[in-house]
Amino acid sequence: MAVADRVEGRGVRGGNAPAGERPVLGRFPRPARVAGYLALCAFALLYLLPFLIQLATSFKTDPAAAAHPMSLFSAEPTVEAYRRLFGLSGTAESVPxxxxxxxxxxxxxxxxxxxxxxxxxxxxxxxxxxxxxxxxxxxxxxxxxxxxxxxxxxxxxxxxxxxxxxxxxxxxxxxxxxxxxxxxxxxxxxxxxxxxxxxxxxxxxxxxxxxxxxxxxxxxxxxxxxxxxxxxxxxxxxxxxxxxxxxxxxxxxxxxxxxxxxxxxxxxxxxxxxxxxxxxxxxxxxxxxxxxxxxxxxxxxxxxxxxx
CATH class of the missing domain: 1.10.3720.10 (MetI-like)
Known part of the structure; x- marks a missing residue:
């Protein structure tokens, strides 16, 4: 019984299903599908924004990060934060x-x-x-x-x-x-x-x-x-x-x-x-x-x- 169900499932995914059993997204007109995908991409970018800010800020200096905390770009990028983390900075106290x-x-x-x-x-x-x-x-x-x-x-x-x-x-x-x-x-x-x-x-x-x-x-x-x-x-x-x-x-x-x-x-x-x-x-x-x-x-x- 389970094998038959799986075979039927392959048939539906392969495009051999009847017209009334098309995938859910295929039932909507093309403009609606495009709008749905755009909305999903917008939510994905919104979800990734904090990680992008985190990555960009890690390459900023302390004054630049305090002045522009939400900026994704820095005029003077630096790796000093990573140097301090790994004990490679000789000008500031390192972090364990x-x-x-x-x-x-x-x-x-x-x-x-x-x-x-x-x-x-x-x-x-x-x-x-x-x-x-x-x-x-x-x-x-x-x-x-x-x-x-x-x-x-x-x-x-x-x-x-x-x-x-x-x-x-x-x-x-x-x-x-x-x-x-x-x-x-x-x-x-x-x-x-x-x-x-x-x-x-x-x-x-x-x-x-x-x-x-x-x-x-x-x-x-x-x-x-x-x-x-x-x-x-x-x-x-x-x-x-x-x-x-x-x-x-x-x-x-x-x-x-x-x-x-x-x-x-x-x-x-x-x-x-x-x-x-x-x-x-x-x-x-x-x-x-x-x-x-x-x-x-x-x-x-x-x-x-x-x-x-």
Whole structure:
């Protein structure tokens, strides 16, 4: 039934559909379609305007940025802001951007690896293994997803303080290694895998771990990439957890370091070019990762749509 539906879907997209089943945009006259596309382009440019201002301001001097903050062009472009971020400027105090970047990269890689491993194993256990309390555990999982993260800030601080993990890499990483949303994503995907495939693997002598590692996990590539992108983005942009789990500046990440910088903790003056250059560089890794794996991300998000 699902195959027939997909075949019919290809026929509609290929132009073989009846006249009454044309795509939605094809039902409007050409002037209306042109106007719609122009409106979409205008909204896209409006959405990109803050990023363009951010990019342009990062190449301005401090007086030019203060005098013309919305201008997209500068009479005297300069890379002094980037030189200060990377410690290459000898005329002004540098910003510990490389330390922030190193802390963010280390924490993000460890947290992303842990989430992909633990979330996939927990999702497979909830989807396939039968053990007492499985449904209750899933209810608790859904309940954890519904709790606002800000509610857990003080309990996190108290627990980390009690276990002696406050102001350390362990306190920054350990509470983020498992994510309820990631477990839910993997559980939903594993439930879409036909059981006949796993039964065939067991007939060949594979155990639960072997079936999960060699048979089911390779089939979940779109969902794994989706989970990787979400975990990377979440841990890279994490702020509130790092705010309550650290105190020393040596553990500052890009988010906490930039927050201290913007609030005036690292010097006076507006310093708009320096702040916006740091913010721009901090957003590039997530943007590059998303655009590189966008098709897998969309495929993973729509994985349940191909079930019979």
């Amino acid at each position: 951007f490389l330390r922030w970047l190193g802390n963010s990269a280390f924490v993000t890689v460890v947290v992303t690896s842990g989430r992909v491993a633990f979330d996939s194993m927990a999702g497979y256990a909830l989807a396939r293994l039968r053990f007492p309390g499985r449904r209750t555990l899933f209810v608790f999982l859904l309940a954890a997803m519904s709790v606002p993260p800000v509610v857990l800030l003080i309990p996190k601080f108290l627990v980390l303080k009690e276990f002696g993990m406050f102001d350390s890499y362990g306190g920054m990483i350990t509470p983020l290694l498992v994510d309820a949303g990631g477990v839910f994503i993997m559980k939903q995907f594993f439930e879409s895998v036909p059981r006949e495939i796993e039964e065939a693997a067991r007939i060949d002598g594979a155990g639960v771990l072997r079936t999960f590692w060699s048979v089911v996990l390779p089939m979940s590539r779109p969902s794994l990439i989706t989970l990787t992108v979400l975990s990377f983005q979440g841990s890279w942009n994490e702020f509130t957890h790092f705010l309550v789990s650290t105190q020393s500046s040596r553990y500052d990440t890009l988010t906490t370091g930039l927050a201290h910088f913007v609030s005036g903790g690292l010097g006076g003056g507006t310093q708009y070019p320096l702040k916006l250059a740091a913010a721009l560089l901090s957003t590039l890794p997530v943007a590059v990762l998303f655009f590189c794996f966008q098709r897998y991300f969309v495929r993973g998000a729509n994985a349940d749509s191909v079930k019979e």
